[in-house]
Every structure is written in C-alpha cells, then in structure tokens.
Amino acid sequence: MSTVPRLFLDEALEEGREVAAAPAQAHYLGGVLRRAAGDPVLLFNGRDGEWSARIAGLKRDRASFVPERLTRPQTPGLDLRLLVAAVKRSAMEWIVEKATELGVGLVQPVFTRRSVAERVNTGRLEGIAREAAEQCERLTVPRLAEARPLHAALDAWDGTPLLVGDERREGPPLAAVLRGRALPLGWLVGPEGGFERAELDDLRCRTFVATAALGPRILRAETAAVAGLAVMQALAGDWNSDA
The missing domain is CATH 2.40.240.20 (Hypothetical PUA domain-like; domain 1)
Structure with a gap:
C-alpha cells in the first residue's frame, strides 16, 4: 500500500x-x-x-x-533557532531542509562581511521548509526570517542564549557550553571564510552570546550548522523526550 x-x-x-x-x-x-x-x-x-x-x-x-x-494533537514547537551566514543557494537550501528535520523553530539568514551570497530567496526557502516538515512528520513549519545584516539581527535579539560556532577553536567545546542549559537556545554559524575579528569582538560584547568549538577540524558552514544543531538537540533539546 x-x-x-x-x-x-x-x-x-x-x-x-x-x-x-x-x-x-x-x-x-x-x-x-x-x-x-x-x-x-x-x-x-x-x-x-x-x-x-x-x-x-x-x-x-x-x-x-x-x-x-x-x-x-498539536504540541508546541521547539524554541531552537538557527542564525546562519548567507551561503550559496544550494547550500542554504540544504541547511534549511536539515534544520527543519532537526526541529528548528526559526531560521534567520544573516549577511556578514565575508558572506558569499548577496541575497536570499526567502520564499523558496519557505517552500523547502514546508516540504521537509511534511516529510519528517513535524506538526509545525519553521519560520524563515528575512535576511538581514548580522549586527541588525543581534540588535533585535531578545536575549535568548546564543551559541556561536568558533572556527578558530578558541572557545570551549560545544558540549561543555551546553552543560546545564536547556531550550530556548540559538546557534549562529558564520560564513566559509569565518567571521572577521571585528564581528567576533562585537559578538563577545553581547551578554547573551557564548562561543563554542566544534572539534579539531575546519567545517564547512552547512556542516557546522547541522552538527551544532544535532549536538544541541541531543544535550538540550527533545532527543531524550519520550514524546
């Protein structure tokens, strides 16, 4: 059948x-x-x-x-958020699909100084999120926010803890940063070339930001996005839920 x-x-x-x-x-x-x-x-x-x-x-x-x-019956969606630097179209579409499967409630594309993409087709990404939600049996579809400059997204942030992937591996491991934490949480991934020093300095000045490393290897942006979300779901999300 x-x-x-x-x-x-x-x-x-x-x-x-x-x-x-x-x-x-x-x-x-x-x-x-x-x-x-x-x-x-x-x-x-x-x-x-x-x-x-x-x-x-x-x-x-x-x-x-x-x-x-x-x-x-309807259940509340998870307050797990992804902020990701705008990358090439195929990579961004893959990120949105996998973030949906991982239970993310919000995807916020951001423009950084080293972003390789100058625009983001939010309408197309919304369609990809809907299709992924249909396939993975979610009861909700994540919200796709309009792309905006990183500093503007940070200025508008509501104070929810935001963990930032540290490509320089100067921060503690993500698992250590997550110890004792629970949702709501955000995960920010930078562009392929990494954040510029000024952007990192701005991030570290924000009281809601904590940097975290994802192991000893350099990861592509899309890999870092999905890997970080998976760790967050395993340690602070609903992967241990009986629901």
Whole structure:
C-alpha cells in the first residue's frame, strides 16, 4: 500500500469542514501521485494538530479535502533557532531542509562581511521548509526570517542564549557550553571564510552570546550548522523526550 500523502495547509482544520488545497498541491496529488477523490491524506497547519482527511475533489490545479479525524494533537514547537551566514543557494537550501528535520523553530539568514551570497530567496526557502516538515512528520513549519545584516539581527535579539560556532577553536567545546542549559537556545554559524575579528569582538560584547568549538577540524558552514544543531538537540533539546 502506498504512503498516505502528508500536506501542510494554512487553513483551520476541524472535522467535516472542507478546505482547499494550493494549486501546486493539487497538481502534485493528481499529476504526480495519481490520487483521486476519496483517497486519504494527512493534513496539518501548525495550530490544530494532524488530521486524517479525504480528498473531496481533485481536478487539475484545484483540490479540496474534508478532515475526518484528529490523529495527533498539536504540541508546541521547539524554541531552537538557527542564525546562519548567507551561503550559496544550494547550500542554504540544504541547511534549511536539515534544520527543519532537526526541529528548528526559526531560521534567520544573516549577511556578514565575508558572506558569499548577496541575497536570499526567502520564499523558496519557505517552500523547502514546508516540504521537509511534511516529510519528517513535524506538526509545525519553521519560520524563515528575512535576511538581514548580522549586527541588525543581534540588535533585535531578545536575549535568548546564543551559541556561536568558533572556527578558530578558541572557545570551549560545544558540549561543555551546553552543560546545564536547556531550550530556548540559538546557534549562529558564520560564513566559509569565518567571521572577521571585528564581528567576533562585537559578538563577545553581547551578554547573551557564548562561543563554542566544534572539534579539531575546519567545517564547512552547512556542516557546522547541522552538527551544532544535532549536538544541541541531543544535550538540550527533545532527543531524550519520550514524546
């Protein structure tokens, strides 16, 4: 038996209330998966839990669903945040996909002095986050913030502890920095060339910032992003949860 498609909708979900699909979702169901009216789907919106539903109608770029039964109640998303220097498009898309799988609640691209990308396509990244959330069975989709200069993102930060990957390996190991900590937490990863000294000095002046090293090897930005998030989930996140 084929896997039941799982779709994110920005619509209220309740028993018997018909909801419309996005045109791309209708095309995917009919043109790619060859589904038809009456076939089952799973729906979630980040607010009302996950619902078992049926396709009420499907024609070209139009489809609608009728939720029938709540399969999983809504649970709060994790307050685990990723700030990452803008990198090349393919690497940024991979970071967003993996950060979604790792439970991140916010992805904030930032521009640093050594950033290799001058713009970030937030709309496309939002789509990648939605697809990843559908695939990994999350009940929420992470928020993709508009890219902004690093100093502006730091000025707007709410004081949540922010751990910064120290490519110079001058800081203590990430596991040591995380000892005794719990979410909410943020993880900041710099560009391929690393932060400039002035940027590091600015970071160290912020009372909410702590630098942390990720071992003896130089990591690519995307590797550092995912490795750091995995360590944070293992030591301070929900990987030890029974949920």
